[in-house]
Amino acid sequence: MPNEHNVPALPRIGVYVCHCGTNIAARVDVAAVTEYASHLPYVSVAREYKYVCSDPGQELIKKDIEELKLNRVIVASCSPHLHEHTFRLTTQAGGINPYLFQMVNIREHVSWVTEDSAAATAKAKALVRAAVQRVVFHEELAPKSYPVHPQVLVVGGGIAGIHAALTLANAAKHVYLVEREPSIGGHMAKFDKTFPTLDCAACILTPKMTAVKAHPNITLLTYSEVTRVDGFVGNYRVQVKRKPRYVEENKCLGCLECITGCVYKDARYPSEFELGLGKRKPIYVPFPQAVPLVPVIDAETCILFKSGKCPKGCVKACGDRAAINFDQKEEVLELEVGAIILATGFQTFDAGRLPFYGYGLYPNVYTSLEVERLVNASGPTGGEIVLRDGRRPKRVGIIHCVGSRDDQTNRWCSRVCCMYSLKLAHLIKERTGAEVYNFYIDMRTPGKGFEEFYQRLLDEQVHFIRGRVGEVNDWAAIPEEEGKLIIRVEDTLIGIARRIPVDMVILSVGLEPQADAAEVRKLFNITSSAEGWFLERHPKLAPVNTFSDGIFLAGCCQGPKDIPDSVAQAGAAAAEALALIDKGCVELEPNTAWIDAEHCSGCQACVALCPFTAIRFDAERRVSVLNEALCKGCGTCVAACPSGAAQQHLFLDEELFAEVEGVLA
Amino acid sequence: MNEDFEPRIVGMFCNWCTYLAADLAGTSRMKYPPNVHVVRTMCSGRVDPQLILWAFRCGADGVLVGGCHFGDCHYQEGNHKAFRRILLLKQLLPQLGIEPERLRLEWISAAEADRLCAVIADFREQIRQLGPLRAPLEEEKMEHVPA
Numbered sequence: 001m002p003n004e005h006n007v008p009a010l011p012r013i014g015v016y017v018c019h020c021g022t023n024i025a026a027r028v029d030v031a032a033v034t035e036y037a038s039h040l041p042y043v044s045v046a047r048e049y050k051y052v053c054s055d056p057g058q059e060l061i062k063k064d065i066e067e068l069k070l071n072r073v074i075v076a077s078c079s080p081h082l083h084e085h086t087f088r089l090t091t092q093a094g095g096i097n098p099y100l101f102q103m104v105n106i107r108e109h110v111s112w113v114t115e116d117s118a119a120a121t122a123k124a125k126a127l128v129r130a131a132v133q134r135v136v137f138h139e140e141l142a143p144k145s146y147p148v149h150p151q152v153l154v155v156g157g158g159i160a161g162i163h164a165a166l167t168l169a170n171a172a173k174h175v176y177l178v179e180r181e182p183s184i185g186g187h188m189a190k191f192d193k194t195f196p197t198l199d200c201a202a203c204i205l206t207p208k209m210t211a212v213k214a215h216p217n218i219t220l221l222t223y224s225e226v227t228r229v230d231g232f233v234g235n236y237r238v239q240v241k242r243k244p245r246y247v248e249e250n251k252c253l254g255c256l257e258c259i260t261g262c263v264y265k266d267a268r269y270p271s272e273f274e275l276g277l278g279k280r281k282p283i284y285v286p287f288p289q290a291v292p293l294v295p296v297i298d299a300e301t302c303i304l305f306k307s308g309k310c311p312k313g314c315v316k317a318c319g320d321r322a323a324i325n326f327d328q329k330e331e332v333l334e335l336e337v338g339a340i341i342l343a344t345g346f347q348t349f350d351a352g353r354l355p356f357y358g359y360g361l362y363p364n365v366y367t368s369l370e371v372e373r374l375v376n377a378s379g380p381t382g383g384e385i386v387l388r389d390g391r392r393p394k395r396v397g398i399i400h401c402v403g404s405r406d407d408q409t410n411r412w413c414s415r416v417c418c419m420y421s422l423k424l425a426h427l428i429k430e431r432t433g434a435e436v437y438n439f440y441i442d443m444r445t446p447g448k449g450f451e452e453f454y455q456r457l458l459d460e461q462v463h464f465i466r467g468r469v470g471e472v473n474d475w476a477a478i479p480e481e482e483g484k485l486i487i488r489v490e491d492t493l494i495g496i497a498r499r500i501p502v503d504m505v506i507l508s509v510g511l512e513p514q515a516d517a518a519e520v521r522k523l524f525n526i527t528s529s530a531e532g533w534f535l536e537r538h539p540k541l542a543p544v545n546t547f548s549d550g551i552f553l554a555g556c557c558q559g560p561k562d563i564p565d566s567v568a569q570a571g572a573a574a575a576e577a578l579a580l581i582d583k584g585c586v587e588l589e590p591n592t593a594w595i596d597a598e599h600c601s602g603c604q605a606c607v608a609l610c611p612f613t614a615i616r617f618d619a620e621r622r623v624s625v626l627n628e629a630l631c632k633g634c635g636t637c638v639a640a641c642p643s644g645a646a647q648q649h650l651f652l653d654e655e656l657f658a659e660v661e662g663v664l665a
Numbered sequence: 666m667n668e669d670f671e672p673r674i675v676g677m678f679c680n681w682c683t684y685l686a687a688d689l690a691g692t693s694r695m696k697y698p699p700n701v702h703v704v705r706t707m708c709s710g711r712v713d714p715q716l717i718l719w720a721f722r723c724g725a726d727g728v729l730v731g732g733c734h735f736g737d738c739h740y741q742e743g744n745h746k747a748f749r750r751i752l753l754l755k756q757l758l759p760q761l762g763i764e765p766e767r768l769r770l771e772w773i774s775a776a777e778a779d780r781l782c783a784v785i786a787d788f789r790e791q792i793r794q795l796g797p798l799r800a801p802l803e804e805e806k807m808e809h810v811p812a
Binding site (some may be wrong): 079114130279344609634636645648657661662664 | 669672673675677679682684686687688690691692694695696699700702703704705706707708710711712713716719720722723736737739740741742743746750774775776777781782
């Protein structure tokens, strides 16, 4: 219960109510709230201001602290997640302890969520009253300071992860780059050309991949996954599991003779990298430019693992380099890092979820990612665009928005499909001379050079039909449709239903969060949007930060984006990580708990409750003792303590009880 | 039911999920009844049953505790502790003459602003049906007063 005796001598409170332009003032009667606040106990001054967070607004507070000898400050404006830090610094600059400040959220929680001005004003008054009652109990505190490990962990070796790792390594920071596939490169390594410049993807990506491998400041851990994350900002302990590839990386030279030597003379297993369009052997590299260029033995298909009997052609081919080791075991590494960058990417929409497009039923219905491999010179057909039976397509239909902008599947726009569809249309037209039809809802080409590329495609006589395709089937209605796939669509620009017979259908599949994004999110203790994309701390002011300090986002794990945006975001994430670790120390919110030995009855309820084992029982003194360094400030022990001996800074019982009483007074 | 009755509800929201959902509801300009006054805690595990009773004592008609979904707790398992405590407190409330429906625990993630709005609207309606906290107590007393 609030105890009058704990009230320090004569609080002098300054209350500042913000208009936030019209964001607050249009709904809340700011003058009335200010007038109301000025009569609350211990309030020395209450003022309203257009933008309290602006320089003059902050100066106002600092001047008042000095001239009116304020010892408590309250700002009623936006969410503390936005500007609590700002105003704590203002309070400190004014000459008093920054924790003698309290923020009231009358924008996100009041003016923006109701249209009733009278109710909004009443609610704002109640929240200000609660803060006035609460701030009286605030104590002087000092942030906890901890040293920071100078290393950084980057999770995911696609273009975003690669760029972030290189940026940090070039700044002389040590980076651990963890990738779960046998090679880095991600989705970009599968592409032939990139839009709208038609740059060769391999020509711009592979030099960066090689640079990662060669960089002295990067430890590359492929075929590896993060399995545990402990600690806190600046001091993360990470466990990485390295899957056995049965070829020792430090001994392998990358000559690939072992693959030639394999007892299977022909590749016969579907290649994961080629999305099943190409074949591989049990010992393989995913693609010729793989980094590291070290083969992997797939225990599922290797005859030695299956039967125990094999002439071991691979071992013989390797000879005295002796890199092949069938006894290799899973390895577990423990890393200590100061910051983590998540660049775990995306997966493409499973086209089989929309059965009316015939994917999996008709062999010549492809996903766009499969066609990326078909047009790629290092792909399964050597860049020849051919159907499954080897024929060249004469007519090709590209269906946009498959698994995007659709209430039945994913509602978001995947951002890249319009442009990659244009790119594929151009490449197919250029190489086969086929008639290419694009079926679109809206063409979305906002980006540097994007609209010009669209215009170029129009000039190239590529067909554009506006309408969402209803069905793909092979039911010929006229002789010309025999042996073709029929795309049935309403052409919404001329208002008629059309049947377009084609040889090849390409489904422009959208981007989705990775299948295991939810597990990864929990592993790193970050949040995600309802769709499953990792959530940034603030969409505009902290777009690469997460709500867990020291963990940053880059690339498509945060939402669909193209290569330039992924690279830009990776650079931003690297800069944020650099700013954190270069400072050398990190200051944490002093919201830790403590146990007053005088009041502790020794019941030990708190000991079992603490998730961080920060509390132990001192058998000699028969009291619980809290280790502040381990406490993360959840306050669970405080809520459980029957004697009120456990308390939490910034969330003292007095403060919370006063706040509750205040909102209801 | 008194049509004019607007219940006073205290929201005790976790800093990492429901508080952020309330922020998101604001930035998305979603609308919900202005009855819920939010008190922020670092974790739903910090919500002391005594704090809830104190809210009723101070005149709240309802208390809404918002925490992270199971498995999502920023502090591993504080929400489990909140769940246990509130389950027990709901057993105790009728003995104090408080309908257990006046206390509600909801898991609302930072992304679920729409769900927060729906929960608040629904809870407000539920409390409106119940009426002000003290009213039934007063009526009960009246009936037993000898004529």
